[in-house]
Amino acid sequence: MDVLSDLLHRARARNAQIRQLIQRPPWSMTFADAPPLTVVATLGGHAAVRLDDDPQTAPALLATGDIALISGTHQYTIADAPGTPPQVLIRDGRKHVIDSGTAAWQNLAPRTYGDGLSGATTLLRGAYELCGDVGERLLGLLPPLAVVPAGPRSRAALELLAAEVAQEEPGQDAVLNRLLDVVLVLALRAWCARPQAEPPSWYRALATPVVGDALRMLHEDPAHRWTVAELAARVGQSRATFAARFTGVVGEPPLTYLTGWRMTLAADLLRDTEETVAAVARGVGYEDAFAFSVAFKRARGVSPSDWRRNVRSGWQVGS
Structure with missing residues (x-):
């Protein structure tokens, strides 16, 4: 997809x-x-x-x-x-x-x-x-x-x-x-597609050879234990060439993009499901719930449990 x-x-x-x-x-x-x-x-x-x-x-x-x-x-x-x-x-x-x-x-x-x-x-x-x-x-x-x-x-x-x-x-x-x-x-x-359009860099990257293929793979299986070397091999480029091309087009390195996408998916799982933090961590590619919590707090400013509590409290207030 x-x-x-x-x-x-x-x-x-x-x-x-x-x-x-x-x-x-x-x-x-x-x-x-x-x-x-x-x-x-x-x-x-x-x-x-x-x-x-x-x-x-x-x-x-x-x-x-x-x-x-x-x-x-x-x-x-x-x-x-x-x-x-x-x-x-x-x-x-x-x-x-x-x-x-x-x-x-x-x-x-x-x-x-x-x-x-x-x-x-x-x-x-x-x-x-x-x-x-x-x-x-x-x-x-x-x-x-x-x-x-x-x-x-x-x-x-x-x-x-x-x-x-x-x-x-x-x-x-x-x-x-x-x-x-x-x-x-x-x-x-x-x-x-308009000449004056300013879509996000990830959208512009979709039509770019190699980079678009890599983005598709990351989205098809975000929980996979991706490495830059594996992504480069799958698109037929050297690690250094692929990393430089991806970063230049998307605006961030491949694994940084992957981490951001995983945190987006995790935030919605915490919001919409009753899965434990450990289960959410595994669902987005983290075997270690502690490592996931550290990454989530770095991205969102609060722990996964606090984020879930805060967002659900906000729903109740606004309802």
Whole structure:
């Protein structure tokens, strides 16, 4: 499994929620308690996206086929135009009408609402709940608001997703989630491929011969007792040449990258499971729980047990 696929697989905490809006302008929806990552695509008409708690980020305008990726914000608004006053607030999954003059949005089909009339904007929205530290690494690819212009490959995926979203057949959720993943990956690729993009060094390294292969091996089996010599042998280079090339592309030596990835996985295991510290240590490649605890404290500033206690206490306070 390649590195981006590994991150997407590990970061998915629960199924994405997918909804379709078919509504004539003017319309406006504000989403409070925003999820970590939202995918918005305009299938027909146009839309505007505004981050309500980030005045430094300018509103984005979406034409037909454009995709917006929204992350790192608590509240955002999607409307037919930047100046449309707020009409509806979505909080905790419930709709609250702000403008009493707003026409009622009806359920038109499964996962589809609006008025469905001629001249309507058609919009798809998929909300991801991402998991823990792996999710944070994935979100590191993006600014708070990224807009990917329409393209032939994403357009085909969006058309297929739109055709499925209003259906109600066996296995529908599985189909929709996989199609949304396709849209997300295409959008991430397109965003990171822009000349002015500044993706993390590990992402740029994925397309680099030798280094990309090494990263794939580290992610496929992070618990393996890797050495620089073994990695170099597997990619067909000398130890010194491989180490220098990996460090130059990724920005850190191979085993330093591996340790960071292991600590990311360990943090999520401590957060999400009841495994003992010793079991977590073995799961990420440490036979010695003490050595793991030292490495974890060096990376996170606290011991594994204290980190687990602190993060779970924080969940309870915020719940």
